[in-house]
Amino acid sequence: MNENDNSIQKETGGITYFDKGIQEGSDGKRYQRYAVKTHFVQVGESHVELVKRYVSPLYRPGDVLSFGAKVMAMTTKNVHTRDDIKPGFFANLMWRFATSNSTGIGMHEPYKLQLVINVCGLPRVLFAAFVSAITRPFGIKGLFYKICGKGIAGIDGFYERSDFDIYKNMALVNPPNAKELCDEIFQKTGIPTVLMDANDFDRNILDVSTDCPLTETQIQEAMRDNPSGQGAELTPLILIRPL
Numbered sequence: 001m002n003e004n005d006n007s008i009q010k011e012t013g014g015i016t017y018f019d020k021g022i023q024e025g026s027d028g029k030r031y032q033r034y035a036v037k038t039h040f041v042q043v044g045e046s047h048v049e050l051v052k053r054y055v056s057p058l059y060r061p062g063d064v065l066s067f068g069a070k071v072m073a074m075t076t077k078n079v080h081t082r083d084d085i086k087p088g089f090f091a092n093l094m095w096r097f098a099t100s101n102s103t104g105i106g107m108h109e110p111y112k113l114q115l116v117i118n119v120c121g122l123p124r125v126l127f128a129a130f131v132s133a134i135t136r137p138f139g140i141k142g143l144f145y146k147i148c149g150k151g152i153a154g155i156d157g158f159y160e161r162s163d164f165d166i167y168k169n170m171a172l173v174n175p176p177n178a179k180e181l182c183d184e185i186f187q188k189t190g191i192p193t194v195l196m197d198a199n200d201f202d203r204n205i206l207d208v209s210t211d212c213p214l215t216e217t218q219i220q221e222a223m224r225d226n227p228s229g230q231g232a233e234l235t236p237l238i239l240i241r242p243l
Helices: 047-054 069-075 089-097 110-120 122-138 143-148 178-189 216-222
Strands: 008-012 015-024 030-036 064-068 079-081 170-172 193-198 203-208 237-242
Touching: 015 216, 030 216, 047 064, 047 069, 047 178, 047 237, 064 069, 064 178, 069 170, 069 193, 089 110, 089 122, 110 122, 110 170, 122 143, 178 193, 178 203, 193 216, 203 216
Parallel strands: 064 193
Antiparallel strands: 008 015, 015 030, 030 237, 064 237, 079 170, 193 203
């Protein structure tokens, strides 16, 4: 955890987790959040087995599991490596004009930008870049991602300053079948699940399992401060416990 993190480390049955404190929603409901520490998940591991191993010992009826989309991308093999991507002329040109921030979110990398071109097509990416460029001086942000669509805001990776070497040469793409994955976890573990693509700026709910006891608004509010972290915490599984 980072030096500004006031969470409390706990352990139950060999499972290490962090008490991330209480978050209150706009409806007055309060939520305790537990960030569950895992090993570094490799490509192709079972997401169901991860939940059984790390979450089931802590689960209580009424809890909801927030499963990190990036780890789900690893388990479902929704990944691309640098060897898969060949940056062309436009990717090598346009990435130099892209913006980024301290967490690495952005298109400031030719391999990542080429992956977006592969997914969306060059005409759409050029149009999105043009609109983004002319609206940026007016403080309008995010139009590049909205115009490109197709979940490209969820593409993560190819970061030279990543805490993990594997992410320097790999990009993760949010799984397209989020609802099926959430339902699979619920059916095989009994734990209501939401697939969440969270960072320090946005908490994007990709989908939730059937009969989830919390609404999407309540989940967003419970996860408002991104308790999963954004670095080397290895806490992609967040147990949300209504109080």
